[in-house]
Amino acid sequence: MGRIFISAGHGGLEDGRRDPGSIVGNTTEAQEMIQLRDLIVQELRSRNFEVLSVPDDLSAAQSIAWINLRYRAEDVALEIHADSFTNPSVRGASVFYIANNDERRAHGELMLIALLRRIPQLPNRGAKPDTNAGVGRLAFCRDTVAPSLLMEVGFLSSPDDRQLLQARRRDFALGLADGLAAWSRQVASTTVQPGEPSAYPEIAVRINGRNYPEKGILVNGNAYITIDLADSLGINAAAETRIGRLSYQGVVYMKAVDLREFNVSVAWDNDSRSVVLKTIFQICPGQLDRLMGHGNTSEVQLMMFLKSHNELALSQFPDIPKLYREEGALEGVNYDIAFCQMCLETNFLRFGGDVKSTQNNFAGLGATGAGAQGAGFASARLGVRAQIQHLKAYASTEPILQDIVDPRFRFVTRGVAPLVGLLSGRWAADLQYGDKIMAILRRLYESAGLI
Structure with a gap:
């Protein structure tokens, strides 16, 4: 039987600072996950499993390196997190696995079933490939040598999930211990030792x-x-x-x-x-991440991609794919990129943050957080046009062809950000902002069969 590595997400040092993860009320993600991890370790050891607890003072990269240094065949690795979102009604547990690995997806579903058997009140958000994560990859799933999963045990931002976690922490631990025990046994029964003839098929x-x-x-x-x-x-x-x-x-x-x-x-x-x-x-010679250029998708492909992420997305904005194609093409802005930025900013037209759907503001223009709702536009077309103009302001020094409706156009240094990655820290304070847009763009092109 292999060993089980367990890592509590966050808590270590990142860029010289302690990383608490999400901070909600009087608690942090790191505090909650460390307490839960310790109970899981205790339970598994009582069942005679060998468990290695990743030290809490390591960064994310150091945690992976710590596991890889000790890995042996048949071992498995789990990292636990609590999710967070601007809308407190969003809740539930999910698990991420390395993309294109059906075996790992089955392991993730096994973990979810075990947890929800103990906590049936917790919604099941499913097993998801790590390509569905914000930046399009999760280091714990990709870079850990051992079969690995990253689990979001609930939303710390949800009062219901948070109350469940704090009131029934031991039940959470029992469910996760059940899943880890079953997963470990499955891996042990199918692992071929490295070095044996034809060890890797x-x-x-x-x-x-x-x-x-x-x-x-x-x-x-x-x-x-x-x-x-x-x-x-x-x-x-x-x-x-x-x-x-x-x-x-x-x-x-x-x-x-x-x-x-x-x-x-x-x-x-x-x-x-x-x-x-x-x-x-x-289909796309040159740089995929250049803001100025032509998109590669059809209106139908944009429509299907949006509906696959939010079935109700087109009920309020039925013409949104057409608007992005028309407004982007007119100004020479890559409408695929602009569309994916909209998907990121509005959570695929779910909104739920400071900006409301009635504002027709699809890219958070003027929204600075802390309840500031930002700009509003009289129609969806004008909202899309403002976003396209703002992107062109960053990406090019060429003149704008229509009357300027972007209220912040004059504050942009023209041409300072021709690539998507250069929007990070400019359009949004998030230093991974560009990576998140690019992750959605790759998913769009894959869904359209372009890559």
């Missing part, structure tokens, strides 16, 4: 519809491809520190899913046991 690789002559391998349910394949795509994977890699039978392999960071779509075909890669360079 071979898989086929397809690129843009063609078979690649060199095989990949399957490790802990994750597809690995050769570094040479990345080189053939013009990707210098060897220089990227975030890419998971291993050496096997004299060949260096990398995790296929990490190619998504280079705008390559990665999928898994179970029938042929193939990892399927598709490059965006077929």
Whole structure:
């Protein structure tokens, strides 16, 4: 039987400062998760499982390195968090797994079922690939060598979830211990020891519809491809520190899913046991993250993507995809990027924060937090136009072609942010703002079959 690593999210030092995670009322995410983690460890040890508790003074990267240094075959790793959102009515538990790994998805569902059996009042938000996370990847899922999951046990910002967690902490711990015990047994029963003949099964690789002559391998349910394949795509994977890699039978392999960071779509075909890669360079030469340019999606593709994330999104704004395509094309702004920024700012037209849907403000223009609602516009078209104008102000020194409706246009230094990443710390204080927009853009292109 393998060992179980448990990490309580946050609490360590990030950029020289203590990271408390979410702060709500008189508690913090770090405090709540450490208390819960300690109860889980106690329960599992009482069941004779060997448990390793990640030290609380480590940063996120150091926590992963701590686990990787000690990892042995059959081990599993869980990190627990509490989510937070501007709308206090949003609640429930979810679990994230590394994308394209059906085995890990099943493990995540197992963990959720075990928790909800003990806490049936907690809504189930499902097992989700880490590509659905804000920045499009979760380091704990991607970079931990052991089979790993990141679990959001509830929303600290929800009074109902918070009360449940604090009043029934032991039941939470029992549920998570049940899930970890079952998960550990499953992994132990299927793990092949590294070094044994054919320890890692071979898989086929397809690129843009063609078979690649060199095989990949399957490790802990994750597809690995050769570094040479990345080189053939013009990707210098060897220089990227975030890419998971291993050496096997004299060949260096990398995790296929990490190619998504280079705008390559990665999928898994179970029938042929193939990892399927598709490059965006077929449809979008040049830089994917350049604000000035033309979008690549159709109105229907934008509509379907929006509905897949919020079934009711088009009930109030039925013409929103058309508006972004028309207004973006007129000013030469990439309407795909603008549309994805809207999805981030409004939570796919759910709103729920300081800005209300009736304001037709789709990008938080003038909203500074602390209840400040920001600008309002007479129609959805004018709201989209203001956002497009603000993006053009940042990205270009070219003149605006229509009357300026953006109330903050004059405050922008023209042309200072031609790339999406340069909006971070400018459009929003969030230093990952651009990464979050790019994560949604990749999901849009994957859903449209463009990558």
